[in-house]
Amino acid sequence: MQAYRASLLHFHADPAFRDDAHHWHEDGLLLVDEGRVVAAGDYDALHATLPQGTPLHDYSGKLITPGFIDTHVHYPQTDMIASPAPGLLPWLDTYTFPTERQFADPAHAARTAEFFLDELLRCGTTTAMVYCTVHAASVDALFAAAGQRQLRMVAGKVLMDRHCPEWLRDTAETGARDSEALIRRWHNKGRALYAITPRFAPTSSEAQLRLAGELATAWPDTFVQSHVSENADECRWVRELFPQARSYLDVYERCGLLRPRAVYGHCIWLDDADRARMAATGAAAAVCPTSNLFLGSGLFDFAQADRAGMRVALATDVGGGTSFSMLQTMNEAYKVARLTGSYLPALRMFYLATLGAARAMGLEGTIGGFAPGTEADFIVLDPQATPLLQRRTSHCASLEELLFALALLGDDRAVAATYAAGNRVHVRDAA
Known part of the structure; x- marks a missing residue:
């Protein structure tokens, strides 16, 4: 078991057609075991359930989404x-x-x-x-x-x-x-x-x-x-x-x-x-x-x-x-x-690049989300990756503003880490 603390965003529906299409945990925890998602939710609710000795990777201040x-x-x-x-x-x-x-x-x-x-x-x-x-x-x-x-x-x-x-x-x-x-x-x-x-x-x-x-x-x-x-x-x-x-x-x-x-x-x-x-x-x-x-x-x-x-x-x-x-x-x-x-909207764009794409491919439940059992492909996005992103996101008033800033101002520099099947396969600025 591995645990990852950060803000968490994932989807269960298309935001174009449902107002409640996404899950957002500002202080969240993602639990991964043997390459698959075990749970995703609020840190306070899930942390107490962790087996003793579970490694905790702290990405506080960053955002984890499906890859x-x-x-x-x-x-x-x-x-x-x-x-x-x-x-x-x-x-x-x-x-x-x-x-x-x-x-x-x-x-x-x-x-x-x-x-x-x-x-x-x-x-x-x-x-x-x-x-x-x-x-x-x-x-x-x-x-x-x-x-x-x-x-x-x-x-x-x-x-x-x-x-x-x-x-x-x-x-x-x-x-x-x-x-x-x-x-x-x-x-x-x-x-x-x-x-x-x-x-x-x-x-x-x-x-x-x-x-x-x-x-x-x-x-x-x-x-x-x-x-x-x-x-x-x-x-x-x-x-x-x-x-x-x-x-x-x-x-x-x-x-x-x-x-x-x-x-x-x-x-x-x-x-x-x-x-x-x-x-x-x-x-x-x-x-x-x-x-x-x-x-x-x-x-x-x-x-x-x-x-x-x-x-x-x-x-x-x-x-x-x-x-x-x-x-x-x-x-x-x-x-x-x-x-x-x-x-x-930014929420729709993030959906189209994650769960929406998985649905288009017939792979919902395999990739594209954090439902239990889904393959643990996820990324860590850094809202402070560049001086301009840091300045803009420091006063975002909503999740939509934060995601919009990442979409309009972000690029590869905003990706702090990438995980595939629970393994870290990229880290920004790795020596």
Whole structure:
């Protein structure tokens, strides 16, 4: 048993729909045993119940929340973050594909995976849905590195059999065969979970998408991840390539790829029928505000998604995204919402990066909260991490103000420590 004293924040519902959606213990205690949460509550109530000799880690003055969950990120694009281009499609051709070519080398993949995970943990992200490359070795490298740190990661080999360089191309058959082999090797092994991963409809033939859908049916507890309706030019291209489909989203549904545990990046240019299908099938949207602003793709409409009952979570989308920090992602999500006439309270943003993301992925009760039995992935946030944060948070009048300051002014420096399965896997300023 280990005990952690700090202010505690976690959720049991979406603050957009319930005023009592969160649990807040200003002087709280989190109890962890064998990598799982035992209890979370007021210090005064729980301290007396501790077995004699239980180690107490005192983070008084700081805030403990569940670890952040990034629902859409490309680890091979770590080295090309902040690369200039006039739009999504030329950015792919100029930077993305040449960078991903290097992952044919397992040693390069292993080095990048280690750095990528270091960055996630430094920013307080304990789980991510990760795109690898077409190379099976890129998946092996990521899961091996994550396993060494006991991290709950979801990842998959990218499927591409057309409209990409020859040296990054698989076939419908080899892509499906390699994906199934990776599922058998990694899915539910330790904390690894597999995602069937067509890059996006234009780079997969209908045959490849249908085989991916067959895999998704054969392995219903795997994940599906892809991109949809990110960019206006991309949407026009999809209409040309799939004239029989009602919409871009319909391309995936016709191939059996719209279901629970399917998470689609962006979802900017959906119509009302698309949003209704997302809600009805249990698929989720990974909202990527820093990427959408960087590439000029458009603005996600939170209000329309909420009206439709869509599952929604936040994501960095590195390397189109410009930061691994979920706090910085909240910062930009807030601004995107304002530009579309919506308002995202800080409580909602923290929900979308924790329990909301776990719900979007079908992992509530496993990660994303502090209910008893949940895996003990959590972070320690420091409201005094920078001089400006310290000055602003010293006179916060409410929890909402405190969280808003962390979201708008915070970054990796605000993460004092990160824990995965009860083990400390990052500490700020460690020598």
